[in-house]
Amino acid sequence: MIGRRAPAQPAYVLHARPFRESHWLLELLTPNQGRFTAVGRGSRPALFCPCLVRTHGTAELKQLGDWRYQGAAPVHQGAALVQGLYINELCVRLVPRFQVDEAFFGVYASTLLLLAEPSQQAPALRYFERRLLEATGFGLDYRQTMDTGDWIEPGSYYRFDPARGFCQGSRDDNLPGSLIQAIADNNWQSDPALSVAREINASRIQHVLEGRSWHSKNWVC
Known part of the structure; x- marks a missing residue:
């Protein structure tokens, strides 16, 4: 049974891998539902781009309905890109599914912006690691x-x-x-x-x- 259609919410794609024909299995980070997995169809969504998404479904595996980009990715290449992949992996491995934390979502978004500035990269990563540990109960x-x-x-x-x-x-x-x-x-x-x-x-x-x-x-x- 398909669950009630959720309202649109901001999101970032943490990870994407192929799933069946023309589908992607996505790890999403959102302020209102936390981290969860959704199935999307079509072209592979870009990492680090702020999105607006709408999902439906009652199970842990959601269906991704409407989605659109809300801006450009602040990190593109070099050290910033590698560090962006680093914080994404930490989120996937440590953030519990469906743990709602609007403040941490904001930390993630601001960290991406700071990674675009070489002088801010190391301080931004240390602060992100600390806030991630606090958000997951291991501060x-x-x-x-x-x-x-x-x-x-x-x-x-x-x-x-x-x-x-x-x-x-x-x-x-x-x-x-x-x-x-x-x-x-x-x-x-x-x-x-x-x-x-x-x-x-x-x-x-x-x-x-x-x-x-x-x-x-x-x-x-």
Whole structure:
């Protein structure tokens, strides 16, 4: 039985693969239904283009009815294209189906715009990874240690446990509280902040994936 026709909503195509003759199996990200799979027909929809779509169906596999582009893709080639594919893979692998999160949809859209600016690419990716982890229930607490519950202090040192978060450490752990706070504030003036944030986020994501493959993890800065 075909379900009630849903109203049109903004969307991005995260992934598309052939499905039967002249059809595509699409992973869509929307503000009103979250991430879900839909069957579309015709030419392959472009990635990274803001769309307006209408779907129908009551099952997990929706049917894509009307759809049209709402603008051009902000990323086209080079590093920005690779990084766009990276955030798409993370969405497909981590965002639960039908988890509605309008704020995260906005983060995804703004990240694509920032990737078009070379100087903003690394900070945009680190912020996206952090917000993705928060949106999926695996966000990190940058204020307190997970083993003792103490506040993280700028002059103290800590270690990072991918399963729990920041824990009490020593100078040998080489993760000062001031650096943790800089990352929490998206303050990238400290030289190692971006690289340390990349390592922390990657370790956490790998833990969340529980050994599942993550093809694009070595593609980005």
